[in-house]
Amino acid sequence: MLMIKNALISISRSKARNILIGIIVLVIAVSSCIALSIREAAESARKSGIENLEVTAQISVNRQAMMENMEQNGGDLKEMFQQTQELPLSELQNYATSNYVKDFYYTISSSLNGNDSLEAVTTQSETDTETTQQQPEGGMVMPGGNMNGEMIPPGGMGSQGDFTVIGYSSYSAMTSFVDGSCKISDGEIFDETTSDTVCIISDELAAYNEVSVGDTITLVNPNNEEETYSFTVTGIYTNSESAVNGIDMRGFQAASDPANQIYTTASSLQAILDQSNANAETSTDSTTGMELTTALRSQTSGTYAFSNVESYENFQQDVTAMGLSDDYTVVSTDVEQYEQSLVPLQNLSKFASYFVIVVLIIGGIILVVFSIFQIRERKYEIGVLTAIGMKKWKVAIQFIMEMFTVTLAAILIGTGIGAVLSVPTTNALLETQVTAQQEQQTQQQENFGMMGGIPMEGGQPGGQQPDSGVQPEEGGFTGFGQKVTNYVDEISSATNMTVVLELMGICILLTIVSSCVAVGFVMRYEPLKILTNRV
Numbered sequence: 001m002l003m004i005k006n007a008l009i010s011i012s013r014s015k016a017r018n019i020l021i022g023i024i025v026l027v028i029a030v031s032s033c034i035a036l037s038i039r040e041a042a043e044s045a046r047k048s049g050i051e052n053l054e055v056t057a058q059i060s061v062n063r064q065a066m067m068e069n070m071e072q073n074g075g076d077l078k079e080m081f082q083q084t085q086e087l088p089l090s091e092l093q094n095y096a097t098s099n100y101v102k103d104f105y106y107t108i109s110s111s112l113n114g115n116d117s118l119e120a121v122t123t124q125s126e127t128d129t130e131t132t133q134q135q136p137e138g139g140m141v142m143p144g145g146n147m148n149g150e151m152i153p154p155g156g157m158g159s160q161g162d163f164t165v166i167g168y169s170s171y172s173a174m175t176s177f178v179d180g181s182c183k184i185s186d187g188e189i190f191d192e193t194t195s196d197t198v199c200i201i202s203d204e205l206a207a208y209n210e211v212s213v214g215d216t217i218t219l220v221n222p223n224n225e226e227e228t229y230s231f232t233v234t235g236i237y238t239n240s241e242s243a244v245n246g247i248d249m250r251g252f253q254a255a256s257d258p259a260n261q262i263y264t265t266a267s268s269l270q271a272i273l274d275q276s277n278a279n280a281e282t283s284t285d286s287t288t289g290m291e292l293t294t295a296l297r298s299q300t301s302g303t304y305a306f307s308n309v310e311s312y313e314n315f316q317q318d319v320t321a322m323g324l325s326d327d328y329t330v331v332s333t334d335v336e337q338y339e340q341s342l343v344p345l346q347n348l349s350k351f352a353s354y355f356v357i358v359v360l361i362i363g364g365i366i367l368v369v370f371s372i373f374q375i376r377e378r379k380y381e382i383g384v385l386t387a388i389g390m391k392k393w394k395v396a397i398q399f400i401m402e403m404f405t406v407t408l409a410a411i412l413i414g415t416g417i418g419a420v421l422s423v424p425t426t427n428a429l430l431e432t433q434v435t436a437q438q439e440q441q442t443q444q445q446e447n448f449g450m451m452g453g454i455p456m457e458g459g460q461p462g463g464q465q466p467d468s469g470v471q472p473e474e475g476g477f478t479g480f481g482q483k484v485t486n487y488v489d490e491i492s493s494a495t496n497m498t499v500v501l502e503l504m505g506i507c508i509l510l511t512i513v514s515s516c517v518a519v520g521f522v523m524r525y526e527p528l529k530i531l532t533n534r535v
Helices: 002-013 015-052 063-073 077-083 089-095 126-133 203-209 240-245 266-279 309-321 334-341 343-377 379-387 392-447 497-524 527-534
Strands: 055-061 103-114 163-168 182-187 198-202 216-221 224-239 261-265 282-284 291-293 298-306 328-331 454-457
Touching (some): 103 266, 182 240
Parallel strands (some): 198 224
Antiparallel strands (some): 216 224, 282 291
């Protein structure tokens, strides 16, 4: 009790010295509070985001495993790729029965041409048109197709038409409408369960061909011009991505243009594919001996939705137990994209960690120096206390308590100030980090002569005017063939109990470091020598 009383008396007696120490500790506390809050905000954002992240994944060919297998066992990699077919819908649906899957939806896509009254939207110049005319009849051939525009073997993709027809199993599969990049502007969406040949088309395609809601459009099999299919247009949609990205499609196939995508139901498109297969003409290539067919080619893509990352990781193991071949793997870009969105915040967190270390080192050194001067000034007091019978360790504890009291008071005040300043300071620094990250990506693309992923001609994207370049969305960055990275550019809270406890630990650490010097001096002093020298 006497030690506590003496410590308080000493603090009140040396106000100027203790106020100066308190100011130093206060600066350390405020700086540390902001830095620790930034680090805690980054970790909290990552944990909460990962825990609540709804993951979507697909099953695709495991090319890496195939390459490793080829290196170990030999073989022709090209032949291995050609022999590996996409999984049938029935097998994809079987894996969807896993307890870890929250939802499953799929799309079927095929490529068709238009008839004389339906032309694909194109921005090709005359030079581009001449180049296109030199391509094999029937358009660009996709992997597995015949380069002469002839019929292709089963399992191949066939000739590329001018339109991409996509059939959706449900509204959930229409992710562009779910996220709002596509919206119905006229008419209405088709019933997701219908098998009727109905569709919705883009507003660009509708305007280009003067098509209205209720009209009928006719599509043609690119491998057999006598095979046609009629669709009733129930709605017209707008695609904001085509306008935002500003993609110049010159030199690309018309089917690659988002304006030439026609949406229908999976059951409607599947009925057309079944009819095409039933009416197909087949033959055998005299050179290769492969079977050729005029049937429409299609591609099925299944998407699995999960409640969280843990379910996704468990599903990866579960499908192996359910019989998925090693030639296939479960992949998802959602986790990677979320981690990418945290890059500016993580960079700021790393900088904050280094800043805390530097502040503590400098602050600790300053406090040690103050302790040394303090002990030298109070040498006579130490001699008197020890001469009247107080143990040296008790005198040392008194000095420790003085330092701890001043440090604790400054830490508490600094924590309050730091808590108030942490959010605006973090957001201001985070904004700078996001801007720097965007500028870095822009500079990298400019180094390759690209702007937003679009080849630059004469210093401008696609040779267009300066104001036609790609503009990244706020808080993100976009490029051709890339998804927008929506960086985390704002936090709502930073200081929590973890930060407070860490600051208490800093308080104890500073007290111990600065007091160790005082304890060393106290234990070394001899009371009689101190008093004799004073006399």
